[in-house]
Amino acid sequence: MKPRLPISLALFMLVLVVIGCSNEGTVDTESTEWKPEKPVEMVAPARAGGGWDTFARVVSNAIMEQGLMDQTIGVVNKPGGTGAVGWAYIQNVNDPHHIFSTSTTMVFSMLAGNSDYNWDDMTPIANLAADYGIIAVRADAPWETLDEFLQDYKENPESITVVGGNTPGGFDHVQFISLAMEAGIPMEEITYVTDQSSGGLPILLNGTVDVLSSKLGSGAVAQHRAGNIKILAVLSEERLDSEQLAGFPTAVEQGYDTVFVNWRGVYGPGDMTEEQVAYYEGVMRDISESEQFAAIRKQFGWDDLFMGSEEYTEFIRQEVETNSAIMEKLGLLAK
Template sequence: MRPLTRHGTSRGAARAVAVVAALSATLLLATGCGVTRGPQSSDLTMLIPNSPGGGYDQTGRAAIAVMENDDITGGSFEVTNVIGAGGSVAMTRLMNAEGDDRTMMTAGLGVVGSLYSFGAPYKLDDATPLAQLIEDQEGVLVPPDSPFETIEDLVEAWQADPGSIVVGGGSSPGGPDHLFPMQLASAVDIDARNVRYVPYDGGGPLTSALLGSKIDVGFSGVGEFTGQLASGELRLLAVSGEERLKGEGISQAPTLTESGIDLVFTNWRGVLAPPGISDERRAELIGMLEEMHETPEWRQALEDNGWIDEFKTGDEFTAFLQEQDERVATTLEELDLL
């Protein structure tokens, strides 16, 4: 595990590491060590770095459902949601499970950002990268009674007085729900350093903040809010990808480029294993995910959730993680957050 000098050695960073370690220890005591597995067991554990119903949870459970239904692993999964510090607590737990070749964890851009925000001494590729599973579009969300009827309404008000608009997202600084509004602000000639961003730990708390008028606009993965959008509990002003998405309460939302904003932004999610597992076992776990990826059930999950099929494994995925780390670091430096 290499030192991450970009996170610095300030007392603030040291305190953040201590907080993550303490939270991780508490969770370990509260939840135990997972499944009791004998030496010949094929059962696996999947760690999810946010609350039930969030993007990591949806992706992980969809993959698990396919692998269990098609008997790809020869066993079953225990799913453990490890909540706290935007994914850093889960990442700490994964790193502490060195050599455990029956544990996996979903991860993505949000965890990259949380590791910076909380001063963790490792990066995603310090674990064992297995596969990227998907890309996911972000959405611009408002409550039903919002004065912003269109993305143009929001941009006009934001440009007129950036400090008057409070935005929120389900990730720590450096995560997708933070990076997206910062890049959107820059795309419409607003100084991103003037954006008032409030982080929440996943889609549930973000929805509560929107409906409780604690924030004006939310930025997060569209797939996390299909129910609220279909029921009219939330409204979708725009999506961040190259094409519109399907679904009730979703399909009418334009892309940013349709609205004259020169920005395309996507999030991603993948799977890691702990550090220190054998090359042979890494290949076996990758093979399971490759088999899962080729099934009709997985293709249906992609369609149902509006996910983009962006699958890569092994060394290609490792290189991608390193690029994503640099993507986050560069943005945080530009915002004077590093």
């Protein structure tokens, strides 16, 4: 005769069986959450001091200062090819611990054929801000307004050289060509040079070129405050409401309808899981909603433009469609 289990022990074992059965087929949500297991690298696919670099550093610093990651996050620069070198690096490493700063320039650069990769090869995580285009000249330049400059340029195009931080077909180039063509200046008469290494400001200041086509967040505001350059126009629909930036006139108010906004966000490699995307999206949302980042937006003249991964993905598709049409019209779309 087999010995009987004590009633209390038998009941205990029955409870365990019931619990085990009730949990069968369920998912432990904590086990599916993803967090970085080592330091995170925020890649700026450009030189130090440019727009991608500045954005990467302010975001990374805010993450560290607010303690939003258990792991550290630091910025690594991978300049070259208007982003192409950095994107190749991200895809070759293919590790969710390597994410990168990006902007509208990415779409223009890929449409121009500068990279072997495109927007569908990598993962949109979140967008945090909108950074408007600018047209600037040295403080001692003879032009005080955008219209004065464009009228002079129309009459003497061979005497004026324009610089931007992107190769032909990039954001800086396309925005200037769009503005010049609106003013009646044929594209073939525009002399545009690229300064990928320093974004154009140094060679504007030393007199090598006459005009800079860039963005507010690329260092131009600081040079304006120092009295070294004049910002003739911001390519926004209306004047920015920041106290520090409200004095900059728009191209629209000067009679030109050219508006160019450079959104700024964060992407990751192509093989990211939903859990990895969700983790970074949450961190970026916390950054975007913080008082610290509100002050940063005000400092650089960026507008608040947060989008999570799903919304950002659809937004990029629309950007590609719109900018493809612009690039084809200008004859800059890669075949």
